[in-house]
Amino acid sequence: MVNIDTRGLTYDVQGFTVQDGPGIRTTVFLKGCPLRCLWCHSPESQRFDPQISYMKMRCVGIDECGLCLAPEVCPQAAIKAGEWVDKPAEPGVQIQLPELDRGKCDDCGLCAEKCPTEALFMAGEEWSVDRLVERLLKDKTFFEHSGGGVTISGGEPLSQHDFTLAVLKRLHEEGIHTALDTTGFAKWEVLAESVPYTNLYLYDLKNMDSKQHEQGTGVPNQLILENLEKLGQACADFNRKSIGDYSSAAVAAADPRQVAQIQVRVPVIPNYNDNPANFEVMAKFCQKLQANGALKIIQLLPYHNLGVAKHERILTQGQILEAPNMDDSHVEPLAEILRQAGLPVQLH
Amino acid sequence: MYKKSPISERIASIRERYRNTVPTIMTERFKIVTEFYKAHPDLPAMKKRALVFKELCEKMPTPIHKHELVVGDLTSIYRGSALYPDCSAWMFENFRVTDPRERELDRYEVSDEDLEYIWSEEDFWLKNNLSHKMDNSLTPGFHKIVGNGVTTFGDKGCSTMPTGHYCVDFELVINKGFKAIGDEARAHLAAIDGKLYGEDAKKAQFYEAISIVSDAMLTYAERYAQEADRQAAACEYPERKAELEMMAKTLRWIFKNPCRTLYEAVEAMYLYQTASGLSEALHGTSWGRADQYLGGFYQEDLEAGRITPEYGQEIIDAFCLKLAESNRVSGSEVTYANGGYTSGQLITLGGVGRDGKDATNALTYMFLQSADRLDLHDPPMSVRIDDDTPEELWEAAIETTKRHGGLPTFESDNAIIPALAKRMSLEDARDYCLIGCVEPAGAGDEWPACGGSGQESFWLLSGLANQAINNGENPKKGPDGKTTGQTGIATGYLYEMKDFDEVLAAVEKQMDYFVDWHIAFTNIHEYVVAENAPLPVISAVMDGCMESGKDVSWGGAKYNSTGFAGVGLGTLVDSLAVIKYMVFDKKLIDAKDFLEAVNSNWEGQEELRQTIHKIVPRYGNDDPYVDEIAKWVADKFSAKVSAATGPRGNHFAPGLYPVALHVLYGMISPATPDGRKAGEPLSDGISPVQQMDKSGPLSTLKSTSVFDHSEFPNGTLLNMKLHPKSVEGEGLHKLEALIKSYMDLGGMELQFNIVSPETLRDAQANPEAHKDLVVRIAGFSAYFTELFKGMQDDVIYRTEVEL
Incomplete structure (x- = not known):
């Protein structure tokens, strides 16, 4: 059951975010994350309480x-x-x-x-579901013109699952395209519950090797990979029910607000996951998603160091990776590995 | 898919020369006009203006510079500037105080001999220029209201800018020519001569003047043809020789006959505009729908195999470079308002045709291509957006503006056509163009008088807040520590007002009062121009004048209006919101203390000032608390201005755009209740106050469209800042959707700077490395490194976004 009385904690609500899904979007950044990624570009998103x-x-x-x-x-x-x-x-x-x-x-x-x-x-600002939805609906004109909508991001939005689900449901009822930006590190039941109200998952895949995953993010990757596999199936089931077909072609042709799809996002981090072996394993894994029509695209995001300035701002005591911005040319051969496996890829 | 193609060697070398030539003040025009005016003190105004033009066409130099394909110059040397002492005598004192060779901005070369010669004629011109006549036509009341902080005129040295901001009918120039126009005027004259009933005597003067200026045009073109002959004869390179011969032939054909090719039409347009610059100077002389005038010729040239697409593009490159080169020296203080030698010759592209269908053609793209590949800030360009604007045009326009701030601006047909259709036929409204900065007007059939009295055309909404809460006084103190005393209506002090409605009532009273004074000034200016300096060179090619037998300044054009530009909307709206919130709604500060804080320029009140910035709802954030005030101000202002009438049987047309005067007028405006300190820029156009748009672009667009833009037929201007990251890749289509959404909300105009603050700071520190960086200020674009620091900072503040 979706609990509409719940309250959520955000660290930002931003209009015209252009990298969080299709069209013009307004993104809600929820505060708190179970992961501690070394390259995190929003360190203020990590803790679950308001902070200076x-x-x-x-x-x-x-x-x-x-x-x-x-x-x-x-x-x-x-x-x-x-x-x-x-x-x-x-x-x-x-x-x-x-x-x-x-x-x-x-x-x-x-x-x-x-x-x-x-x-x-x-x-850290506290919102009721009603107040947040009211705020998001102010931007409806822009969503309609651009095929855009709302993205719930974080932090890890599923860590505040009651609130996230309530907001997604309300937006869905308003006919607004919804996207959920997630690490996948959540209970399967929670993720499963979001499928009917979520049109697009922006699902992070950071490292296919569990040990390395833990070194870079603080958590192993088993749960994330299991959830992604199940989510692919759940999206297919949903699409079959919603539009009577789950093939990639049918899903691509449908109103994006009637289907559920997955956009896999890979932050490409220097000397961490930018090796061909990682991408070869990833390709195999994603082919399964593609087979059930749920994979929209794999998006590669070359490392940038904007997080460093924000890190200073929040005065986090943890570490942060400080490296030069990664050039596209470095990412291109990795993208090619995915393309060779027949997968749709997008840079940035 | 949009592609930026390389420029030809010839164009590259012209561009190189353009970027590396400091303009020079030349006295050729000054001398001819001085001698003529001295020799003919007896001539009536209309004949005097026609005959001095004839004299100029017969005597002015007709240079053709190396490599040039499109010709026409106002002096004998490359990038020279002519002087217009007949318009205003600003230069005598100004050159004495600030040597043009040593000024900070828009530096000019000039010889010592020329300066001496200019000063030798000072006595004569001080008494014979138009501005002097303006000073002597002001009514007694003007002396009492000077320094009020709302109107921007003084009681002497008024109207120093030449007549400007208009667009003639270039289709007459191209397709009819001056031989036929002169013949038509002579036929009209013959028909009434000897039977001058009613107003016919005046009309006869007009027709004779048109006959004189039309013949003079033919002389001017012939003299250019002779120069082309001379250079062809002396030319050793067969290719250039042939080209010069072709140019001579063209120069002999145009004006006498209808044009037949793209090149002829372009040369005819350019030579006309040059000739008009001999007479009236370049002040927002706009090109109208250039793509529409030229598109058909280009198509025919291609079909007949007369030109290649590359050569066609080269002609447009050459044309745009001529516009970029051209300049008119202005007073050193004016350069702080529109630096970068800009002459504001706006080109309108795209949009619907007279039939209501999208009329984008090959030339639409070719103009954008020239702006992009030549890295020019001038000429300014506007793209009209309609329901069927092709995807390729969106792409070309956005790609161009990504690299060149404000080039083009985006204009909504759906907002502008209905606004203009209130005063013109639907077909004519559909055929509108943008003039000057962002002002919609009829293309060749309207005298809109937007830049009428020059920089005094602007009116500071921001000053109303101060007047309204200070009992009709501008709190600005002079060097003697005193204010100018009461210049407005005695509406009481803030601490005497019981509620916020009383504040609004006071604002409305001051608004009505100062709008009326501004109208008075503008209409006196119209009277002075009509009586002393009618405009036959413009009237010859303005629809309606030939039929009516009247000069444009006498109301001869088919349509008439007078532009009225309000500046500082955001500053006023935020000032009112701050008063409402701090003093009345939340009662956080005593009215007397608040007034004292504002009037003392927030001295020792930094905490209060910052608190205001932190807690008061501000315009631009989609917050009804303050957006309702914006709507109130906009509605009152447009209703008051629209109701006023001018001498040409016309109504005034309100607009909200500042050229770039929000910075200059900010420098002389006292502190305002919104927390702005004295001297800081005012808000620009309908944009939110700098750095107060805290909720991102979507909220800004919602706020700025909260009032009805169609009530502002003289134009609105919204400057948006975007980080380059936001338009990478897919971002291009998102920007298109953003513009469409704004226009659907009723937005009229939108322009962008897509550049990061880091880049701009680096350009301040290392100007040489960013020589070609073009940014949009408000009404025009400029090379960033050629702006003064105050203006540069204004642009940087506008682009301060956090990712």
């Missing part, structure tokens, strides 16, 4: 403001005067920024409440 985020660029400096330094604003005394930097857009003018001691901070949020510039802000 700090965007230094916005701060006007403690001389002009300094509100966050008052003792009552930080009972933990985690904020003190810190480095001097050039004022943004006014080179030559120096301002002193506050410094946040992440070890002492307990994310109480008082400083974010006080901070007028939103340099210190809480990553």
